[in-house]
Amino acid sequence: MASESENQIQIPSPSPSLSQPQPLQDRVAIVTGSARGIGQAIALHLGSLGAKLVINHTSSKSTHEAELVASQINNSLSSSLNNNNNNTPRAITIRADVSDPTQLKSLFDKAEEAFNSPVHILVNSAGIIDSKYPTIANTSLEDFDNIFRVNARGAFLCCKEAANRIKRGGGGRIILLSSSLVGALKPGAAAYTASKAAVETMTKILAKELKGTRITANCVAPGPIATELFFTGKTEEQVKRVIEESPLNRLGETKDVAPLVGFLATDASEWVNGQVIRVNGGYV
Ligand SMILES: NC(=O)c1ccc[n+]([C@@H]2O[C@H](COP(=O)([O-])OP(=O)(O)OC[C@H]3O[C@@H](n4cnc5c(N)ncnc54)[C@H](OP(=O)(O)O)[C@@H]3O)[C@@H](O)[C@H]2O)c1
Numbered sequence: 001m002a003s004e005s006e007n008q009i010q011i012p013s014p015s016p017s018l019s020q021p022q023p024l025q026d027r028v029a030i031v032t033g034s035a036r037g038i039g040q041a042i043a044l045h046l047g048s049l050g051a052k053l054v055i056n057h058t059s060s061k062s063t064h065e066a067e068l069v070a071s072q073i074n075n076s077l078s079s080s081l082n083n084n085n086n087n088t089p090r091a092i093t094i095r096a097d098v099s100d101p102t103q104l105k106s107l108f109d110k111a112e113e114a115f116n117s118p119v120h121i122l123v124n125s126a127g128i129i130d131s132k133y134p135t136i137a138n139t140s141l142e143d144f145d146n147i148f149r150v151n152a153r154g155a156f157l158c159c160k161e162a163a164n165r166i167k168r169g170g171g172g173r174i175i176l177l178s179s180s181l182v183g184a185l186k187p188g189a190a191a192y193t194a195s196k197a198a199v200e201t202m203t204k205i206l207a208k209e210l211k212g213t214r215i216t217a218n219c220v221a222p223g224p225i226a227t228e229l230f231f232t233g234k235t236e237e238q239v240k241r242v243i244e245e246s247p248l249n250r251l252g253e254t255k256d257v258a259p260l261v262g263f264l265a266t267d268a269s270e271w272v273n274g275q276v277i278r279v280n281g282g283y284v
Contacts, residue, residue, distance in 0.1 A: 022050030023266040027171060028115045030054040030107065032098050032158065033126030035062035037227035038177065040069050041254035042123055043091075045262045047073035051121065053091040054111045058098070058126070066093040088115065098126045098154035108165050121173040121265050122162040127151050131233030133188035144191045151195035159206050159217070172215030173265050176203050178276060180223040183284040196221070200276050207274030216273040218264050223280025225252040247282035256281070 024046060034043040035057035043053050053073055057066045073091035092114050096103040111119050128150045130143045155176055166172040178196040181189055200219050207217040224230055224242050230251070231239070243251055260279050263269050278284065 023268070024121070025050035026052060026117075027120035027265075028052045028054070028111060028117050029121035029123065029265065030056060030111055030119055031123045031125060032056045032096075032107075032154075033058075033124075034069060035066035035093075037125070037229060038222065038225055038254050038257050039123070039125030040065075041258040042125060042261045043069055044072060045258035046121070046123075046265060047076065047091060049262055049266070051265070052115050052117075054107070054114075055091060055093045056096055056098075056107060056126070057093070058095065060095075063093070063095065066095070069093075098124065098158055099149045101157055104157045104161050108161055112165075118167040119162070119165060120167045120171050122158060122166060122175070123261060123265070124155055124158040124174075124176045126154055127177060127229070129189065129192045129229055129232075133233060135187060136190045139191055147191045148195050148198075151192065152198040155199040156202060159202055163206060163210060163215070166215050168213040168215060170214045171267060172213060173269075174203075174206065174210075174215060174217040175261055175264050176217075176219050178203075178219040178221040180221050180278050180280040180284050182221060182276075183278060184223075203276070204274045214270070216264075216270060218269075218272060218274065219276040220257065220261055220264065221276050221278045221280075222257050223252055223278070223283035225254060225257060227254065245283065250281070252279070252281060 029046045029051040031039050031043040031046065031053065033039040034055045043055055047053050055066045055069045070091040070093050074089045094107050094110050096107040098104055108119060128147060130139070130147060159174065162174045166174065176199050178200050179193065181193045182197045182200060185193065203217050203219045210217060243249060257279055260277060264272060
């Protein structure tokens with residue numbers, strides 16, 4: 001398990017230049033599920049590339065963590081260089097459940113209002129797993145429905161809202177988190193894996209449906225990453241087994257995923273569209 005000091009937020013060091021705009025300068029990005037875990041690292045990374053950020057979470061428990069992420073971005077060097085004496089913060093927090101259409105619509109409304117701009121980038125990192133890791137025979141209908149509600153319905157609503165509202169004509173990006181389990185097909189996570197397979201399918205179709213908008217849609221599919229979602233419900237022995245399966249002999253870290261999402265968010269990635277990109281150290 002990570003120690004407390006290891007869990008402290010590390011903001012990637014920005015390399016801003018006064019003469020050169022940053023790759024995501026002043027673009028508005030919503031990152032769902034960014035109070036902690038992979039979403040948090042993605043939000044901090046996009047912030048270091050110049051984006052204005054909406055830090056989203058769903059539980060009241062993580063309100064403080066979400067505010068901490070926003071203040072890391074607002075207090076960063078890149079932020080002070082980019083803000084040009086503008087008093088609007090570069091990062092705000094919005095609590096919303098991605099599986100609720102009204103809350104998701106309001107997430108976009110508030111983002112547009114706060115930054116007086118359309119949203120350019122949506123990253124959907126919100127997700128849950130059944131930490132009992134049951135076989136299909138032992139999966140309750142309630143758990144199945146809950147996983148599909150957040151992971152598949154949540155992703156669908158994110159895609160739907162983003163497709164209607166993200167800026168057209170260049171720079172529009174939709175990036176959804178899937179999982180390398182869709183390739184590994186391990187026993188004990190069927191509902192979760194199937195929900196992510198649905199996300200991958202929707203993303204590929206969405207990319208085609210967005211023809212003519214210059215909005216791209218892609219999935220990033222990590223392997224095992226050291227976050228709460230990964231550790232919950234696993235014994236030390238089970239964690240050790242996952243590490244042994246990895247060609248690089250370690251778990252992934254959130255910083256192994258964020259740069260890929262950062263690239264997909266920039267103009268340089270425009271030709272990457274409708275793809276599922278696995279980032280897993282060779283796990284599958
Ligand atoms: N960690 C891995 O090994 C791994 C591997 C492959 C794919 N992934 C995927 O990567 C994504 C991030 O996972 P993670 O490991 O970073 O998980 P995590 O550490 O558990 O963080 C999950 C985040 O999602 C938020 N969230 C959960 N349900 C939500 C909802 N209904 N609406 C809005 N936000 C919600 C949580 O909000 P609160 O803080 O308010 O609870 C939290 O901020 C997930 O989609 C996951 O399936 C993870």
